[in-house]
Amino acid sequence: MSIATATPADRAVIQITNLTVTKGEHTICRASAVTAMRGERLGIVGPNGSGKSTLLRVMAGFEPDFAGDCRITSPRNETVFVHQSPFLFRGTVLSNVEYGLAARSVSRSDRRTLALDWLKRFGIAALADRQVNGLSGGEARRVAVARACVLKPQLLLLDEPLAELDAAGIDCVRQALAALPDSTILIASPTPLPSGFVEKSVELPLD
Amino acid sequence: MSIATATPADRAVIQITNLTVTKGEHTICRASAVTAMRGERLGIVGPNGSGKSTLLRVMAGFEPDFAGDCRITSPRNETVFVHQSPFLFRGTVLSNVEYGLAARSVSRSDRRTLALDWLKRFGIAALADRQVNGLSGGEARRVAVARACVLKPQLLLLDEPLAELDAAGIDCVRQALAALPDSTILIASPTPLPSGFVEKSVELPLD
Amino acid sequence: CGPDPDASSTPQELPAAGGETAADSTSSSVIRLASTTSTRDSGLFEVLLPVFEKSHNCRVYLIAVGTGSALRLGEAGDVDVLVIHAPSAAEAFMKAGHGIRHEAVMHNSFLIVGPAADPADVVGSELTPCLKKIKDQGHKFLSRGDDSGTHMRELALWELAGGKPDGKEYLETGQGMGPTLVMADEMQAYTLVDQGTWLKQKEKLELVPIVTEGPDLLNPYSAIVINPKKSKAINSKLAAAFVDFLISDEAQKLIDGYKVNGQKLFHADRLNAEIVE
Amino acid sequence: MIRDGISEALQLLLQRDSSVIDAAIRSLWVSALAVSLASLIGIELGLLLSRKTFPGRRSMIVLSRVGMSVPTVLIGLLCFGMLSRRGPFGSLELLYTTWAIVIGEFFLALPIVTTLSHGAFQRLDPRVVETARTLGAGPVQRTITCLRETRLALGLAVLTAFSRCFTELGIAMMVGGNMPGRTRTLTTATALETSRGEFARGVAMSLILLLIALLLALAIAMFDRSEREKSS
């Protein structure tokens, strides 16, 4: 699924060394070495409060105050982050999934086709015209992940995408990720991920 | 852990028959028969969107528009519900766990002792004086569950309490629930619950 | 008729609102005086009222409003005494039985003022020709347009000059004398103004007097005691005392001697002829 | 004119001009009292309108929004009609007292506080009330919790109403009467100076008013900051 052959360092999408994030007196995230190649799937695992979300937020550019080295080669608008507790914009499910496509000036009809396709992949095509504020937790998460996947970004940062999902939902995500062979995908999770999601994982310690 | 012997029907805390909740044209929750005895632990499982949260909300009294029969014998202030995505009040972790105790006019010092005890059980005693808005997802969920458990209610309704928790967190919840032998506890989950949580489960179908 | 006016203004007249002096709460005698804003703005009452308040151990609450408003306040019995400068309106008010006593107090005069450049070339002319010229040549003229004493007089003056202009250059300001003067200054327009306001404000303005003399420019001020039948709360006795005071020698001397920037503002009407200022 | 105004304002303050200070204190306590009363009722009303459904609820919301557009002259006129000696409450002899201004400004502030706090509660996460309720909070504690969670917005609602009352002219003029030492406020004093053509003095009075507003805003900002520091 991912590029199996050894890739030169210059094809690394992420290269992090000795990164720390400090809030007040606490170091809330400590990552000594994280590297991810193009098309690689990397798990970020660790107990609650170990800094998984913080690490992903650093990569997404939302945490500018960190120390250490963090090189992300994917351009900003090719780096998509999905929050641990996703936020859906008011409006319909479809308009949410179309949001990023609209930002990329995809034509209206293409937008719709693409969005509906991804909603189908996540098993929620029936919800396309529903307003988001009535969605169940698992439905909302699927929308959020679909909204990110539809952009086929170079770097996709998913913060606990499987939480609240049922077995079918987990399967949908697995297959959806498989459909993005060129994307580097990082998945944060407090428990080991089911098979088929990542080849290797980085463990974050709780200090 | 729970009361093993058969209990008479009048000791049933919950008796639901043919309950349906309808929003617009959609029936969003359908439960033909749910009964829970005093001290019983009951899983509510079903795929995303099957109406688990809705069912718990009906029992908590937040969904007044339902059809069918729903008898809850626990008094209102002995029925505690924890949202699928919990809301923590602004302030410290400790003040959140003390909230319900304050409502029950527990003395200030008892409140503190009890709250700290339950924070310890959930492995977050160190966070007692932290403001809630910096908590990680798993930490926040532990606070919310602890805030409910500290009240030792007759009926405890937990909506996906294990989502976002690490292995240690799941263990904390398991032990915490074991410390409430007299409470009837319902746990909603989209996937089968790990062992040690519930004796039996109600399956909600997706229609 | 009616109860003792002093007793009627019981302590409820004076709820213990903030900022009141001890003298207020011990005194049962309070009157409300409504006057026009231009009279208040002249500052004369700041000289007169303390003298009266001291000699009668009372308080006079001055409420300055438009002429029409003042008359309505009197009609409703919300004030005890009026000081206004609208002779015809005052007569009508008396005829309707709203007042029980009407006394001439003082007078000064109106004058026409206008831009220093005097585009209508009317400086020093007689009143009627001046107005005619302004009208015929279509120069800007500001009217108060608020039914005040000054406005009524202005309309009367236009009648003498054969009717007011109807073009775009005749403008109503709908405001008091002070703001109207400022507008005339800004707009380089002519207007009719009472002497009190003019003397107070002329230094800040580029306007100059145009017509200052003439019998039709007389501006008489009078006081009215409100009919106590209007309301039980009317302090008619003290109101009468106040009017007595206004026409007393003491007050008349004060009025006649009142000066702003070295200029005399009012001529007392009831001053014994032999007394010179 | 502005420079004149500033120097005049400084002079008035330095000389402790008693009439100005008197008017300033009156302005302050009258609007503070009116806004406090209006907040007590308005916030409660806003909460009610956002949480309960009852017949006439929507009309009440519309009414409170329209109420923000009641001109002070109208409030002044209506209060005048009520409090006039001929009016239904004439016997209370409240006309031309500071209490009359308080009453008028109460009605000025009420729709502002109600509308804005209703807006704040409307945006409040429904889980707040649900959580408070399920944890056993009674009506009073629930209300307190709702207030705490909407602090900033409620503070702004009250501040907006206060600014409105503090700078209000029509009511103070009409039912207060602008009597020096008794009902004169900073705004009626400003209006008086302005109509007399004493523009610099008018500016000076307004600047003193603004100074008070500034002190209040700074107090709020400091409170805000200390709250924020606590919570981060």
Next chain:
Amino acid sequence: MIRDGISEALQLLLQRDSSVIDAAIRSLWVSALAVSLASLIGIELGLLLSRKTFPGRRSMIVLSRVGMSVPTVLIGLLCFGMLSRRGPFGSLELLYTTWAIVIGEFFLALPIVTTLSHGAFQRLDPRVVETARTLGAGPVQRTITCLRETRLALGLAVLTAFSRCFTELGIAMMVGGNMPGRTRTLTTATALETSRGEFARGVAMSLILLLIALLLALAIAMFDRSEREKSS
């Protein structure tokens, strides 16, 4: 007086009293224009103050809150000073035109819109901007998204500012001049009638003003309802 006012208002409306209708239309467009301009800038400013950190940010927030307490008389005086023949902008000949009122009311509305919209954005979930950003939205789309998510609060901010301008008196009097057919608005007309002692007519004018406000509030409510129906 109220009954007289209502019947007088009805008469004025039925007779289509041209001077009243003229003043009403002027009131409406002047405040609508002033508030639109102030909203354009104020909402942008509120967003800036809530999102970016830059030196002077806190002082600007305090300033905009204090700005709500600037009395209309002061704004009137300052605008007068600027637009007066002898003032820096005297050559524009704007004094005593409706444009002068628009300018003054703009400064009246700006701090209200800024303060209230800043409050609204301050309460906005930080994930809104983050999500918009990570999905590739440019600055414009991000702003639009923020506006959409705070619709109600922004609407109320604009409504509050509009109510303030619509019922404002001091500015319209001082820089407008209350000239019939030229700069007379409903509020200056009301004030005039009141000073004339024509209280019922004053009430009538205010009621017409309120009627317009009611129509606006109903329009908002209808829009609100249709939005809500869509989203439930």
